Amino acid sequence: MLDTKSQNSNMLLAFLTLTGVIAIVALVGFFMLRKGPEIVQGQAEVTEYRVSSKVPGRILEFRVKEGQSVQAGDTLAILEAPDVQAKLEQARAAESAAQAQNEKALKGARREQIQAAYEMWQKALAGLEIAEKSYTRVKNLHDQGVMSTQKLDEVTAQRNAARATEKAAKAQYDMAKNGAEREDKAAALVERAKGAVAEVESYIKETYLIAQTAGEVSEIFPKVGELVGTGAPIMNIAILDDMWITFNVREDLLQGLGMNTEFEAFIPALDKNIRLKVYYMKDLGTYAAWKATKTTGQFDLKTFEVKAAPQEKVEGLRPGMSVVLKK
DSSP states (O other), X not given: OHHHHHHHHHHHHHHHHHHHHHHHHHHXXXXXXXXXXXXXXXXXXXXXXXXXXXXXXXXXXXXXXXXXXXXXTOEEEEEEOHHXXXXXXXXXXXXXXXXXXXXXXXXXXXXXXXXXXXXXXXXXXXXXXXXXXXXXXXXXXXXXXXXXXXXXXXXXXXXXXXXXXXXXXHHHHHHHHHHHHHHHHHHHHHHHHHHHHHHHHHHHHTTEEEXXXXXXXXXXXXXXXXXXXXXXXXXXXXXXXXXXXXXXXXXXXXXXXXXXXXXXXXXXXXTEEEEEEEXXXXXXXXXXXXXXXXXXXXXXXXXXXXXXXXXXXXXXOOTTOEEEEEO
């Protein structure tokens, strides 16, 4: 009898122990396997621009270092370009030659000489006009029998002489004027040569790399003494005042992240929350990460790129820092 009671007691104890273990496992499983909040991680990004040169050359000197803040107009680096310097000397020599040609043309026909030839031509024209009128009057009188043929022959000769004088004066004026045209051509050559010098001088200025906007030097590519080609990137400047946060968000987590919506996110590096506003959304396409759910009879979840701007300046926020959003 005692053995039966003891056996029943042991079975009851084992059953209760098993029931307790099952209950504990169920509670642990409930709390451990319960779905927690979704974490969407983004990072801070800034606008950057590359500094490069229009002319090839050798890095002569860097005026800045990585991490240094610069202002618009600061000299960042200096290139050595002997080829461009040689072209400048050639352009200056061509300018000197054109100037000499211009001076030679000025000696050939000056403005005063042209004016004098013009006045002589006008004088000849006036003489021809008088000779023509005299000839007309004498011819009319001769036809009426009032004037002798001798007188008509004299005024005819005077008229012909006046015509010849006018033609000669016109030729002298044209010759002086053509000389002035050659002078103008020489002056044009001088201006052209000056333009070539100005062009090469502009290339010389390109050997001095100048910051276009205030920012921070984020990366320098070549070393001092290295050759760089035309348009080759020399350094990157980060514009820290133009910063935003980029998230890659699965579309089932987009609720509350529509255009122009505001939300809070956490910056682990600064241990603080910031206020952000969405200003950009775009489908990343089929090449981006996505979650297949067709096996459960649902649909594939695509990923969207969401950009949000801080609503106020965040001290200490640096490009690349993580920003966490809990959904």
